[in-house]
Amino acid sequence: MTGRAFRLRRRPDGVPADEDFELVEEPVPDVGDGEALVRTLLLSVDPANRIWISDMRGYRPPVPLGEVMDGTGIGEVVESRRDDLRAGDLVLGRLGWRELCLLGSDDSATVLPDPLPAPLSAYLGVLGHTGLTAYVGLEIGGPQPGETVVVSAAAGAVGSVVGPLAKARGARAVGIAGGPEKCRRLVEELGFDACVDRHAEDWRDRLDAATPDGVDVDFENVGGEIMDHVLLRLNRGARVVLCGMISQYDQAGAGHAWHGQRAVHQILMQRATMRGFIVSDHADLFPAGREELGRLLAEGRLRSDETIVDGFEQLPAALRRLFTGDHVGKLLVRVAEPTGRAA
Amino acid sequence: MTGRAFRLRRRPDGVPADEDFELVEEPVPDVGDGEALVRTLLLSVDPANRIWISDMRGYRPPVPLGEVMDGTGIGEVVESRRDDLRAGDLVLGRLGWRELCLLGSDDSATVLPDPLPAPLSAYLGVLGHTGLTAYVGLEIGGPQPGETVVVSAAAGAVGSVVGPLAKARGARAVGIAGGPEKCRRLVEELGFDACVDRHAEDWRDRLDAATPDGVDVDFENVGGEIMDHVLLRLNRGARVVLCGMISQYDQAGAGHAWHGQRAVHQILMQRATMRGFIVSDHADLFPAGREELGRLLAEGRLRSDETIVDGFEQLPAALRRLFTGDHVGKLLVRVAEPTGRAA
Secondary structure (H helix, E strand, O other): OEEEEEEEOOOOOOOOOHHHEEEEEEEOOOOOOOOEEEEEEEEEEOHHHHHHOOOOOOOOOOOOOOOEOOOOEEEEEEEEOOOOOOOOOEEEEOOOOEOEEEEOOOOOEEEOOOOOOOOHHHHOOOOOHHHHHHHHHHHHHOOOOOOEEEEEOOOEOOHHHHHHHHHHOOOEEEEEEOOHHHHHHHHHOOOOOEEEEOOOOOHHHHHHHHOOOOEEEEEEOOOHHHHHHHHOOEEEEEEEEEOOOHHHHOOOOOOOOOOOEOOOHHHHHOOOEEEEOOHHHHHHHHHHHHHHHHHHHHOOOOOOOEEEEEOHHHHHHHHHHHHHOOOOEEEEEEOOOOOOOOO | OEEEEEEEOOOOOOOOOHHHEEEEEEEOOOOOOOOEEEEEEEEEEOHHHHHHOOOOOOOOOOOOOOOEOOOOEEEEEEEEOOOOOOOOOEEEEOOOOEOEEEEOOOOOEEEOOOOOOOOHHHHOOOOOHHHHHHHHHHHHHOOOOOOEEEEEOOOEOOHHHHHHHHHHOOOEEEEEEOOHHHHHHHHHOOOOOEEEEOOOOOHHHHHHHHOOOOEEEEEEOOOHHHHHHHHHOEEEEEEEEEOOOHHHHOOOOOOOOOOOEOOOHHHHHOOOEEEEOOHHHHHHHHHHHHHHHHHHHHOOOOOOOEEEEEOHHHHHHHHHHHHHOOOOEEEEEEOOOOOOOOO
8 A cells, every 4th residue: 555745855945845845655554563544634734834844943853854744634544453543533643744644552643522523624723733722822821801912813723713712801802914805804704803904005003003002912923023013012011922923934044134023122111921832732721722612613703714725735835825824714735535434 | 509411412323422412501499398409429321221212112201302311320418308318318219310409209219328338339230220130030030050041241230240149049150241351250250150252253152052051041131143042042941031132222213224033933932931021110029139139249249340430421421331331240420429428
């Protein structure tokens, strides 16, 4: 049996290119004792993927050149010689960019409930690490009723969950997103109080107008100029939750004209706190997070917005879309349809 | 009676120039009920002075154009119609850049002990807001025994206190300062474990070598490229205590080629926390701080390093020295000698 995989050919310079990855078709080893073979169904495409292939000092060692690209996904167990998995199970794990993944005995794989109470894709999105990232970040930022939360990349997977969660805490939710249509959706369909189109020439003025009482919590996903302007509007004692800096990842190498952050002095002036977090450090918060996210989803106060790209071979192009902003909500690549139990 | 004063003529563009201030000789009003007249003896010259004359969004409103420049100093009460002050008292307060200061009934003025257990200048330095800034910042950074504390502008007023305080907490203290002579002093005379000369071409390599176990606490006074390299060496869970960003204050206007902070992403990657503070917010910590600082000073583990510039008219030039690094320890301008009781 063979399966396709993407190996990392070189480290991207700026936005990832197709040529940074090599599509290979490789034999899949036999399933040994304590192993399980999983057919990949969905792969999550996240800003973190870009971090993993950079030689910037990241939060874990980068994917080595020549290795299969790492990625979180959902798959269906084809054959199992692991006690905790059986054929037909739907599992969530670090499957990598491969059609068929041989899980070793130590590889973590979470079996999804059967029957599924929500669409499969939600387990990579609003009910998965994406939704939990929004939840954990807001736990860190701690918005109080009446405070203003600004979230950048608000139409993205995490941002579109941050708004409704902040509203559920009684805060004012202001998004920053690219384009009038995204902004309209966030306000009209997801309940944001306001959304600023960062493509508008006067986006700074619009952000000022949308935050008349300043900013108490900056849920930061973007970095760069957008973050700088939010920093200039911080209130005293504000909290900057550093979840991502997608505008900066492709500039961390040498040789780029680079804006950098120019308003960090406001952290000082406003006696603010900036805290970085990686969601996987906060597993203790997951049960409460899943409960709140599930409840808000069931009540229709949260939506499982997603953009699904079909075809394994589309993975590099899908990753690129994170940088062009050409998607809404959670970005996923569908590799295959489930063949076993219903999904 | 007349006295000289410096009024703010215009907001500095970059490093403050003499022409940004106007030296005037002005009549001093009669002392009214509830007022006191104070002759300025010493004025403290601090990076914060630069913030106060910038139209950058600071931590308090800037000194208005045309007004007397603000400043903290020590003076001698010449005449008092305030119940809490009497002629001859030495007082600490916001006297401003003036030779004679009329204190109103609401102006805070702390009477210094009589007799003085330490040199007068120490009450603006190691036993005053400078030493307390080092103390409060380390309380916020919370270095643990064996951890590495890096402090920039280590030969400056605050930095030279941070090192010994960090050592007293069992941490490794690494300074960054300008020039081999400053570095030598910090290591040999103030007990820093290491000091990196930021003028050396290979200062980055030297900082790496001086922090073999990474950086747990960055006591940041400088910002810019120096801060960026420290950020690149943060350990997981590190704390960045944002005390000052002197390299950035003169660039906050438009039109400067500006580096900005390019390694803020490490706050995310290392799950670090950056917190800004203004010492005056933390008066609750002052009693314990004064006690520790006084004890370490008496034990000879702390030094009251200072550079005293003579002459009221030297104030603008003295302020400029903060940016050229052409001083050691606390920078003060001596305006007059005490005439009343001994000091």
